[in-house]
Amino acid sequence: MSDQATARKFLLANASFSILTGITCLSAAAPIAGLLMYASPDWMPLVLRLMGLGLLSFALIVGSIALHPRLSRFWTMQIVQADLGWIVGTAVLTWLYAESFTTLGLWVLWSVAALVMIFALGQYRGAKGIKPATTDVTFAIDEGTLVASTRRKVKAPQNVVWQIINDHPAYADVADNISKVEVIEGDAIGMQRRCYGPHGENWTETCDLYEEGRLYGFTVHTEADSYPYPFETVQGRWSVNGEGTDSEFLIEIFVKAKGNAFARAMFNKLAPSKFSGLLERLGDRWADRMEKAI
Template sequence: MSTTTTARTFIGLNAAFSALTGLELIIFPFAVAHLMFSDPAGWTTLALRLLGVGLVLFALDLLLMATNRFVTKGEVMLIILADIGWLIASAALVLLTGYLFSDAGLLMIGIVAAFVAVFAAGQYVGAGRIVAPQSRVSIRSKNGKLSASVRRVVAAPAETAWEVMTDHPGYADVAGNISKVEVLAGEGIGMTRRCFGPKGENWTETCNQFQEGRSYGFRIHTEAPDYPYPISDLQGRWSVEPKGPGSEFSIDIEAKPKGGFLSRALFASVARRQFKSILVDLADAWAKRMEHEART
């Protein structure tokens, strides 16, 4: 189970509660104003509606975090600070302007604050359980291309890591988006292999760089009729080098999405999280296999 599960669960609950509260304020500001305030003035309806909009936007931000497997401890702590700010503001409203509210209004403020306090406490516990992934991922966009890389130090010699990395049929066992790999012809530069997706879609890849024991690269033939991703050009490089008693391997991917500016911008925003998830899972699975091979 991911170390971010607890934090993301409470962030998700926080998002749902914020969204429901915000929508209620947007849709029924007049009714809420007459319920909360002793003598509702004209500004109260507008204030409640603006608060509702803010809560919905806050909920959308929380939803993105709740679905991010790699949410950081710092990001969770920022949400906790926002919740604490809400609690402080609620207390200030009651102490300084409590006379403006009805008994029902004061009760509503207290109930909402109680929920926020529970979310803050759960998020704090969850933040304490987050462990940063050992696989270090970097993703950036430049000149219409998306570049992604992952690096991982393993307790295995470079020779062992290289053997695992060049086990092409075994690549399907560690890559979550590939179900089968078969070598079609050759070895080294010019070698071709065929990769199959989870639904049987397939494409070929050609080795375009090779340095024995150090690195190799492939150009992926994205022009295949059933290639499943909106990418016009895709290349990858896999490398390993000694590091202390073990080694460090890396995967570098460069992708050019299909379409115009809007398509590329959308691809860059959506693909960042997908690339990170795929690369971390692949690096973790490879590291586990490399270290197992080194022990046997």
């Protein structure tokens, strides 16, 4: 199991346990207070309900971290620290007020702390092996259009990088969503290429921007009856800048979804989680080719 998978597994277990504990505190605060303490104060059920709300909020945060396509080492370690804080808090509470808790109450508190410790250790074990992403993928919204940017620095001169990003048929070798690319006609401005998806779906694109050795751009013919995706407009820009043996390439994809404002807003909200991993892998694979080509 990979480090990311290990950390993700324990984060999800942590979130699930927090949800279960939070719901229990909210729905049975008074009985739980009676089980935990010999003489439960009147305010104890309120404290348990507030703790339940806090645990549900915590579970939402942990779950969002765990389900992100690129698991963050930094945020996973923040959850580890929060878990350690819970364990330390339990130790201090039971040491200072041990006589206030029933034997069952002490067992419950330390059993929960033991589970939290397991989550913390599993998360830490996974997180310490997660390496920061070298391909930077970001998303932005510009007047309803989703802009996905993929940026990567490589140890290769600009001419080598340009040769590889301008090799259109080879694009299918590095992009998960493309199975084949063929140049139909032309070169530079006006060039047309046909792209095929993983299930045989295909569409045409026309080059509308070109600077030899530096950048090119394509507009996808989404208006065609055969276009398979629910996008109103799609444009792409591929560019490279370099100095000496170091370069940086940038891919920008501009997508405007079809439908009403709500449909577009939902697409813009959900698309980053679906496509960030794909774009990161594209950047990594291209960089690998560029650095091996020199």
